[in-house]
Amino acid sequence: MKSRAYPFYFAGGALALYxxxxxxxxxxGFYYAFTDWNSYTTEVNFVGxxxxxxxxxxxxxxxxxxFVRNTIIFTIATILLKTAIALGLAVxxxxxxxxxxxxxxxxxxxxxxxxMLVVSxxxxxxxxxxxxxxxxxxxxxxxxFLAQRWLVDVTWxxxxxxxxxxxxxxxxxxxxxxxxxxxxxKEYYEAAAIDGASGWAAFRRITLPLMMPVLTVTxxxxxxxxxxxxxxxxxxxNGGPGRATDTVYTAIFDExxxxxxxxxxxxxxxxxxxxxxxxxxxxxxxxxxxEE
Amino acid sequence: xxxxRIQSVLNHTLALVVSLIMFIPVYLVxxxxxxxxxxxxxxxxALPTALHWENFATVVEKGKLVTAFGNSVLYAVGATLIGxxxxxxxxxxxxxxxxxxxxxxxxxxxxxIAMPTNFVTLMKVMQLTHLINTQLGIILLYASMxxxxxxxxxxxxxxxxxxxxxxxAIIDGCSPVRLFFSVIYPLLTPVLVTxxxxxxxxxxxxxxxxxxxxxxxxxxPMTLAVYNFFGQFQADWSLVSADxxxxxxxxxxxxxxxxRFILSGMTAGSVKG
Numbered sequence: 001m002k003s004r005a006y007p008f009y010f011a012g013g014a015l016a017l018y019x020x021x022x023x024x025x026x027x028x029g030f031y032y033a034f035t036d037w038n039s040y041t042t043e044v045n046f047v048g049x050x051x052x053x054x055x056x057x058x059x060x061x062x063x064x065x066x067f068v069r070n071t072i073i074f075t076i077a078t079i080l081l082k083t084a085i086a087l088g089l090a091v092x093x094x095x096x097x098x099x100x101x102x103x104x105x106x107x108x109x110x111x112x113x114x115x116m117l118v119v120s121x122x123x124x125x126x127x128x129x130x131x132x133x134x135x136x137x138x139x140x141x142x143x144x145f146l147a148q149r150w151l152v153d154v155t156w157x158x159x160x161x162x163x164x165x166x167x168x169x170x171x172x173x174x175x176x177x178x179x180x181x182x183x184x185x186k187e188y189y190e191a192a193a194i195d196g197a198s199g200w201a202a203f204r205r206i207t208l209p210l211m212m213p214v215l216t217v218t219x220x221x222x223x224x225x226x227x228x229x230x231x232x233x234x235x236x237x238n239g240g241p242g243r244a245t246d247t248v249y250t251a252i253f254d255e256x257x258x259x260x261x262x263x264x265x266x267x268x269x270x271x272x273x274x275x276x277x278x279x280x281x282x283x284x285x286x287x288x289x290x291e292e
Numbered sequence: 293x294x295x296x297r298i299q300s301v302l303n304h305t306l307a308l309v310v311s312l313i314m315f316i317p318v319y320l321v322x323x324x325x326x327x328x329x330x331x332x333x334x335x336x337x338a339l340p341t342a343l344h345w346e347n348f349a350t351v352v353e354k355g356k357l358v359t360a361f362g363n364s365v366l367y368a369v370g371a372t373l374i375g376x377x378x379x380x381x382x383x384x385x386x387x388x389x390x391x392x393x394x395x396x397x398x399x400x401x402x403x404x405i406a407m408p409t410n411f412v413t414l415m416k417v418m419q420l421t422h423l424i425n426t427q428l429g430i431i432l433l434y435a436s437m438x439x440x441x442x443x444x445x446x447x448x449x450x451x452x453x454x455x456x457x458x459x460x461a462i463i464d465g466c467s468p469v470r471l472f473f474s475v476i477y478p479l480l481t482p483v484l485v486t487x488x489x490x491x492x493x494x495x496x497x498x499x500x501x502x503x504x505x506x507x508x509x510x511x512x513p514m515t516l517a518v519y520n521f522f523g524q525f526q527a528d529w530s531l532v533s534a535d536x537x538x539x540x541x542x543x544x545x546x547x548x549x550x551x552r553f554i555l556s557g558m559t560a561g562s563v564k565g
Contacts, residue, residue, distance in 0.1 A: 005458065006389040007468050011397065013378035014443060017436035020421070021414065022404050028413040089310060096303035106551055107311040110318070113547045113554070115497035117515050118536050121522055122317040122335075125529060131334040133320070171314065175555055228408050231500060235519075252411070261412050268410040279406025283399060 029269040032262060039259030051266035063243075064251065064267070071247040074162055075226030079219055081166040086173035086218070091207070093174070094181045105178065108171040116168070120235035123164045127151050151237050154244045161245055165232050169225070173218045180214030181207070220282045227275060318540070325533035332530035347534040351521070355535055359510060360517035366427065367513055368495040371434030376488050378435070379442035380480060384472060386443075387450040388458070398447065404440030411504055418505055425507050433501055438491040449483035450476075486553040489546065493554075496543060514539045 033051055037044045055064045089108065093101045111119060126133045127150040135147040150160040184207065192202045230249035233239065239246035239254065246254070248271055255264035316337075324332040325347055327340040351357060386398045414433075415424065423429030453476065461471045499515035506512060512520070518535050525531050547554065 005462055005468055006385040008385060010385040011382035014382035014401065014439050017378065017432065018401055018404060018439050020417065021433055021436040022407060025410045025413040025417055026407065028416060029410045032413060092303060092307060097307055104307045104311050108314050111314055113493055113543055114540055115515050117499050117519055118540055119317065122320060125335040133335065133337060224406050256412055264412045265410060268412060271408050272410065275406050275408050279403055282406055283402055
């Protein structure tokens with residue numbers, strides 16, 4: 001009866017597209033990871049674990065572990081910064097001000113709907129060491145010592161990319177956290193106020209514990225995003241200066257454009273394995289939230 | 293009482309400063325799009341001394357933006373329609389008929405939210421299916437990229453539509469196809485708008501897939517046209533800004549009209565209730 005009213009072929013279109021463009025490339029990745037597939041010859045030879053050995057042992061400018069390290073630093077730093085700032089802003093826009101709160105929310109979310117490409121191009125000019133808005137503003141305030149060579153300095157490039165990404169992503173996280181804050185019953189705070197609790201005590205004892213599920217979700221969203229980061233790095237620095245800001249995905253693109261498809265696929269497949277394990281826990285988590 | 297006044301003023305000032313920081317890049321491209329080349333060289337925050345509206349005409353012509361705009365609309369609208377429709381159909385049967393198998397299929401599909409794309413082997417798939425460097429190919433790619441999240445959003449929403457409606461329609465002799473399109477589909481409007489707008493903006497803003505899979509510039513969308521334009525006219529920020537303004541105006545307009553749906557969609561999966 002049920003299968004007649006809800007025929008499975010309804011799911012056919014979605015499944016077909018998903019299998020063809022998501023699952024098939026992922027499965028093929030496992031095969032090509034063990035080959036020397038490249039753009040110079042049509043021949044594809046089985047090379048065993050050669051690509052993996054290359055990735056785990058290479059030094060110098062092709063130090064893949066360095067790209068992995070950059071990706072992890074980027075991911076952890078953006079998770080911490082976005083969560084802390086977004087939580088502060090969410091509390092400010094929920095409890096701190098009443099008038100114009102919605103207006104501010106709309107403005108602060110705006111960067112999240114702009115194309116990443118545009119954001120990166122504009123920040124490239126803002127962060128220009130000589131003429132950029134950031135440094136000229138710092139100098140006009142007499143803060144010359146703060147004016148750095150942001151994206152072109154080996155030490156400052158990665159922190160600058162992290163800064164721009166935080167600017168872009170913080171409003172998105174904030175909007176999710178605001179929804180979480182609004183779901184906390186006002187009575188809790190009223191009761192706490194009657195008992196003489198300070199604002200900080202109320203935040204620590206009521207807000208934080210009740211926000212834990214939402215904070216878990218935002219952390220996971222930031223984690224999945226951070227490990228896959230590509231376009232912001234690609235446009236801001238293209239992995240430079242040197243290869244100081246290369247991440248896993250920009251390294252994949254680099255291998256791909258050099259025609260070394262086998263190595264590119266191996267990197268992709270390793271990332272896939274990590275993300276699928278993470279994804280499994282994420283989906284369970286999101287599903288539980290949605291079911292309750 | 294004065295303490296609270298001071299606190300309130302501080303809060304409002306802080307919110308205003310943060311909002312300003314969030315708005316700076318949009319402000320910068322707007323003012324610089326109207327400056328002369330020399331004036332826009334540093335991409336400064338000052339207002340233009342004279343309004344150079346002709347910048348827009350120049351970029352539309354030099355950047356081939358009419359074609360690019362048409363392509364962007366085609367990809368975003370086409371992929372959104374296809375992706376959202378097949379996702380709604382799948383979410384509907386998977387949510388209504390929760391057998392073990394169907395639940396497994398549901399989880400299998402939404403795993404795609406976390407799955408990274410293997411662009412190298414995907415290129416192989418595009419070649420094998422002869423979809424590489426075609427507009428249909430890019431539309432199907434975007435449609436499939438939107439499926440996991442759309443299924444996730446719509447699946448949860450279908451759970452809130454009473455089953456009694458289906459039963460009444462079935463007793464009245466409704467076929468499964470009619471049941472879905474005349475009874476269920478109209479009730480899905482809110483979630484379809486949310487999923488649709490999110491997909492539309494996501495596709496409009498994306499430039500990786502065309503970068504990999506569209507070689508001929510006649511097929512490029514707005515974002516890739518901007519990227520290419522930037523490569524050619526790096527020294528001319530007034531033109532680059534004008535190009536950027538034309539790319540983000542549709543995004544901002546859609547955002548302002550649909551922010552209610554966007555903000556609700558963003559929170560749907562994350563906060564219960």
